[in-house]
Amino acid sequence: MTTYSGPARLTLVDGTRVSGMASLSTNQRGGIDGWGGTFRPDQISTDVRNAAEGLVLELPYDQIGEVSVTGVRRLLATQILMSLAGRGPAPF
Structure with a gap:
């Protein structure tokens, strides 16, 4: 299993970039490679809270997934934790 924990930027469908912290890992079960984890945005908005599909997660050094x-x-009152499922190769 490979992991990444640190700063990341989530790009919403409309192009809005949201900075935050990501905690990601790969999972290899039954020959199926996948990756996912969580993202905690620095600031929340309705757009961030309602985000679902077609998003891009950017890690340092231009690693994108x-x-x-x-x-x-x-x-907390001012924080949310988003669970993410990655598509394609893991960017870390």
Whole structure:
């Protein structure tokens, strides 16, 4: 298993970039390679909270991967944690 934990930027469908922290890992089960994890945006908005498909996650050094949001949960009054499922090769 490979992991990444650190700064990331989520690009929404409309091109809005949202900075935050990502915690990602690969999972290899039954010959199926995949990756996913969580993203905690620095600031939340309705657009961020409603994001679902067609998103791009950018890691340092121009590492980019397509993601979908599989869930959102509130951490504190001003923070949310987004669960992500990656598509294609892992960017880390």
